[in-house]
Amino acid sequence: MSNRTTDDTPTTLTVRPLDKDTWPAFARLVEANNGVWGGCWCMAFHVKVGKGRAPQQNREEKEQRVLEGHAHAALVFGGDDCVGWCQFGSPAELPEIKSKRKYEKELVTLPDWRITCFFTGKGLRKRGVAHAALGGALAEIARSGGGTVEGYPEETDDRVVSGSFLHTGPMTVFENHGFTRTRPISPHRWVVTRSVSPA
Numbered sequence: 001m002s003n004r005t006t007d008d009t010p011t012t013l014t015v016r017p018l019d020k021d022t023w024p025a026f027a028r029l030v031e032a033n034n035g036v037w038g039g040c041w042c043m044a045f046h047v048k049v050g051k052g053r054a055p056q057q058n059r060e061e062k063e064q065r066v067l068e069g070h071a072h073a074a075l076v077f078g079g080d081d082c083v084g085w086c087q088f089g090s091p092a093e094l095p096e097i098k099s100k101r102k103y104e105k106e107l108v109t110l111p112d113w114r115i116t117c118f119f120t121g122k123g124l125r126k127r128g129v130a131h132a133a134l135g136g137a138l139a140e141i142a143r144s145g146g147g148t149v150e151g152y153p154e155e156t157d158d159r160v161v162s163g164s165f166l167h168t169g170p171m172t173v174f175e176n177h178g179f180t181r182t183r184p185i186s187p188h189r190w191v192v193t194r195s196v197s198p199a
Contacts, residue, residue: 013128015136018073018085023066025082026075027059029121035059036119037167042087045094045116046071074136076129084120086133086169088113088141088149098152098168099185106183111193112147118169130173138177142199151179151192 016022030036037044039055041062049058065071070093073085087094091110097103115137120129141149153169171190179192 012078013083013132014077015074015132015139016077017136017140018066018071018075019069020067022075022082023063025077025080026066026073026085027063029082029084029119030059033119033122042071042073042085042117042119045087045096045114048096072137072140074133074140076132076136078124082121083124084118084129084133086115086130086137087117088115088137090114099189102185103152103191106185111150112145113141113149113196115149115151115169115174117167118173119167130169131176134169134173134177138196139199141196146196146198149179149194149196150182152185152189153192155188155190 018026030041035041035055035058039058040049041055041058043049043053043058043062046061046065062071071087072089072093073087075082076084090112091114094114094116097114097116115134118130118133138149141147151169151174153171153174155171168189171192174192177194179194182191182193184190
């Protein structure tokens with residue numbers, strides 16, 4: 001990757017929206033990480049992704065959604081290379097969330113927006129990528145009119161968990177961006193919310 005210090009850390013992180021212009025950089029990061037979580041291509045919150053779906057199908061459908069403006073993410077760049085992202089969208093765009101049955105059982109009102117997925121490239125975790133990605137997603141939401149935003153992060157407590165396990169985001173990142181816990185939907189997963197004003 002370009003624009004790096006000697007310890008291979010990006011010197012400056014910038015954020016850009018996922019669109020037709022940034023798709024190639026997004027695709028390169030996904031391909032460098034084996035399709036992300038078994039070939040998901042960040043499709044699992046759009047549709048149910050099971051054994052019958054090949055990674056190539058996920059890739060093609062993701063690209064089509066991006067080109068049509070039906071997939072949103074804040075991409076974090078270190079120089080010219082995408083190093084991670086935060087996926088966001090409306091409930092209609094992202095209907096598949098973790099712990100969905102418990103979530104719907106106690107649901108009162110759907111949010112305007114959902115934050116569903118984070119990813120950071122190998123060797124770049126714990127360097128502020130998720131923080132930058134969530135900030136970028138909230139900025140994009142503000143530019144799109146703002147509203148109520150939900151996330152579904154894991155509370156790690158004293159558990160030791162891998163970065164891939166926390167693909168819905170760590171609690172601390174959400175709380176650092178002003179989200180508050182609304183209700184639990186699993187032993188370790190919460191609904192967190194905050195309001196975003198229009199930009």
